[in-house]
Amino acid sequence: MTHSDPMDTKKIFNIVAAFIYEQNRFLICQRPKTKARALLWEFAGGKVEQGESHIQALKRECMEELAIEVEPSGLFYQNSHEYEDIIVNLFIYHTKIIKGPVQKLEHEDIRWISSEEIDNYAFCPADKEVLEIIKQNY
Numbered sequence: 138m139t140h141s142d143p144m145d146t147k148k149i150f151n152i153v154a155a156f157i158y159e160q161n162r163f164l165i166c167q168r169p170k171t172k173a174r175a176l177l178w179e180f181a182g183g184k185v186e187q188g189e190s191h192i193q194a195l196k197r198e199c200m201e202e203l204a205i206e207v208e209p210s211g212l213f214y215q216n217s218h219e220y221e222d223i224i225v226n227l228f229i230y231h232t233k234i235i236k237g238p239v240q241k242l243e244h245e246d247i248r249w250i251s252s253e254e255i256d257n258y259a260f261c262p263a264d265k266e267v268l269e270i271i272k273q274n275y
């Protein structure tokens with residue numbers, strides 16, 4: 138009997154994330170030590186829960202992680218990426234902060250960086266392509 142391909146058993150998650158750009162800088166967050174992709178940098182966000190829209194999920198995640206009220210607008214970037222543990226469908230939205238200030242509630246660190254500084258940070262692999270787009274356009 139053949140063993141099933143691990144592809145078949147990996148869970149697939151829809152992930153929403155926020156591209157928050159203010160005064161030539163955008164917000165990046167460092168993943169906690171205890172989670173998958175520990176200490177890699179990412180855009181704020183997380184898994185879309187059952188029954189939630191992308192917009193609802195992004196608002197909830199930004200409040201949970203950063204204590205900010207946000208208004209997501211257009212979809213900026215979409216990608217699927219297979220990790221060792223899961224497959225992510227990543228949706229990154231242009232997002233504005235409606236009410237701050239930003240507080241670091243869940244991450245190891247948070248930073249506002251310019252596009253020139255991107256190469257100084259190790260990001261989640263699924264973010265590689267959008268970071269190239271940011272480098273070219275911001």
Ligand SMILES: Nc1nc2c([nH]c(=O)n2[C@@H]2O[C@H](COP(=O)(O)OP(=O)(O)OP(=O)(O)O)[C@@H](O)[C@H]2O)c(=O)[nH]1
Pocket residue numbers: 152153154172173174178179180181182183184185218223225227261262263264
């Ligand atoms: N938020 C966010 N997650 C990303 C990005 N890029 C990327 O590959 N991911 C991946 O998407 C997944 C997000 O899941 P998570 O574990 O942070 O989600 P969550 O906040 O709902 O946490 P939970 O699993 O504890 O409920 C992680 O596997 C993470 O590595 C990104 O830019 N932002």
